[in-house]
Amino acid sequence: MTKGRMLRDILSGPGILVLPGVHDCISARLAERAGFSVAFTSGFGISGASLGRPDYGFLTATEMITSVSRITASVGIPVVADIDTGYGNALNVMNTVEEVVKAGAAGIILEDQVWPKKCGHFEGKKVIPMEEHAEKIRAAVLARGESGLVIIGRTDSRAPNGLGDAIRRGRAYYEAGADVVFIEAPESVEELKEIAAAFPGVPLFANMVEGGKTPILTARELGELGFKIAVFPLAALFSATKAIESCFAYLRKHGTTAGYGDMLSFKDFEEIIDVPKYRELEKRFGVPKG
Numbered sequence: 001m002t003k004g005r006m007l008r009d010i011l012s013g014p015g016i017l018v019l020p021g022v023h024d025c026i027s028a029r030l031a032e033r034a035g036f037s038v039a040f041t042s043g044f045g046i047s048g049a050s051l052g053r054p055d056y057g058f059l060t061a062t063e064m065i066t067s068v069s070r071i072t073a074s075v076g077i078p079v080v081a082d083i084d085t086g087y088g089n090a091l092n093v094m095n096t097v098e099e100v101v102k103a104g105a106a107g108i109i110l111e112d113q114v115w116p117k118k119c120g121h122f123e124g125k126k127v128i129p130m131e132e133h134a135e136k137i138r139a140a141v142l143a144r145g146e147s148g149l150v151i152i153g154r155t156d157s158r159a160p161n162g163l164g165d166a167i168r169r170g171r172a173y174y175e176a177g178a179d180v181v182f183i184e185a186p187e188s189v190e191e192l193k194e195i196a197a198a199f200p201g202v203p204l205f206a207n208m209v210e211g212g213k214t215p216i217l218t219a220r221e222l223g224e225l226g227f228k229i230a231v232f233p234l235a236a237l238f239s240a241t242k243a244i245e246s247c248f249a250y251l252r253k254h255g256t257t258a259g260y261g262d263m264l265s266f267k268d269f270e271e272i273i274d275v276p277k278y279r280e281l282e283k284r285f286g287v288p289k290g
Contacts, residue, residue, distance in 0.1 A: 003106035004148030007078040010037055011150065011180075011203060016223035021233030023049040024067075025074035027240070029272055032075045038106070039075065041068055042233040043082035044119050049237065057116025061087035061096055069103035078106030080150070082233075085115050085128075090139035097143035107150030109182060109205075110140055112157065112169065120156055120184035121212035127157045130169045134176040141177035152205055152229075153178030158185050159213075167198045180205050180229065185213040192217070196226030203228040210238060 010017060019038050022028040023045030031039045044055040046067045051058055059067075061083075068081045081100055086093035093110065100108055111117065112133035114126040127133075133155075140151050153173030157166040163186065170181040182205035183195050192214070196204060206227045208216050219230045243262065250260045257263070270276065 002146075002148050003072070003078040003104055004101075004144070004150060007038060007080070007106035007150050008148055008179075010078070011228065016219050016227060017229050018219045019080060019229060019231045021045055021231060021236055022071060022079075023237050025070055026272065027236045028071045028075045028079070030236075032077050033272070036077065038078045038080060039071075040080045040231050040233060041071055041082055042237065043084055045234060045237040046082075055117075055119035055122070057084065057118070059084075061092075061099075065096070065099050065103055068100060068105055072104035079104070080107035080109065080152070081105040082109045084111060084117050085113055086110050086136055086140070087115070090135045093136045093139045094143040097140045097149065101144060101147045101149055105149065107152060107180075108140070109152045109154050110136060110178075111154040111184070112136075112173075117156075120154075120207065121209050121214075123159075125156050125159050127155065127160060127169075130172050133169070134172050137173050137176040137178050150179045151177065152180040152182050154182040154184055154205075156184045158183060158187075158191075163191055163194065167195065170195075170199065174199070174202055179203065182207070187213050189215055189217070192222075192225055192227075199226075205229045205231065208232045209234055 017038060019040040020031045020036055021042035022031055022039045023042055028039050046064065047053055047055045047059050050067065064083060072079045083096055083100060086096045097108065112127045114128055118125050137151065137153050155166050155169040155173065157169050166183045170183050174181050180203040181199055184207060186192050186195060204227045206222045206229065207214060208230060210216060222230045247260060247263060251257055
């Protein structure tokens, strides 16, 4: 069974699905170890972690797909990949989708921003014409073939054009073949309710960005409103950044990490990256000494 079909089976189950955002292989493995059944690659997180730059469209398609490929290979659970705008027109989208399927992704987010895009919770976003993005959705549906890839149609129209236009676009993208609708950055609980009411029976995606434009709700609250997927894309990145900053401040002050207790042991980290597994393989295939 493909990862896409695995994800479809999970989505067909009851309740809301919670996806942690991951930005590298370590965060993906930790998500799997924590018991999550699906993970989500954050474009914001990958840009920040790999380039040290904001989510302003600096990552190329090749860089993003390479990151996704490494992450999917590091875990056994399905991974939903943020592929921004698909990196061009409908033909470019087809190529991107084919490559993402080869990379092992179970689902994708495809957004309607003008390239270069911005984080959905930044100011100054612009969107392409609705029908142009609907065509990109149709192209993605064709390109996924028999993979079962779940396509999440995202609109960033709420900020520049208002919620009414965003809802209209969400409907158009669903009719074009998107499996899930994602209206980015609603600004109140009332707007979340309005979105849910506008899409009865349609799987909906909610993006919970700490400090962003959308109020942070629990998965249970979002499920009760009518959402099917709740993503917390940056919690891991923000937490890891704070932990590293704290560790480096301690090291700078004391000239040692002795006494700094808020870190994993060497042995615990070995478990996360499968050192015991590779030691066994080393024994199995190692060259005899002497």
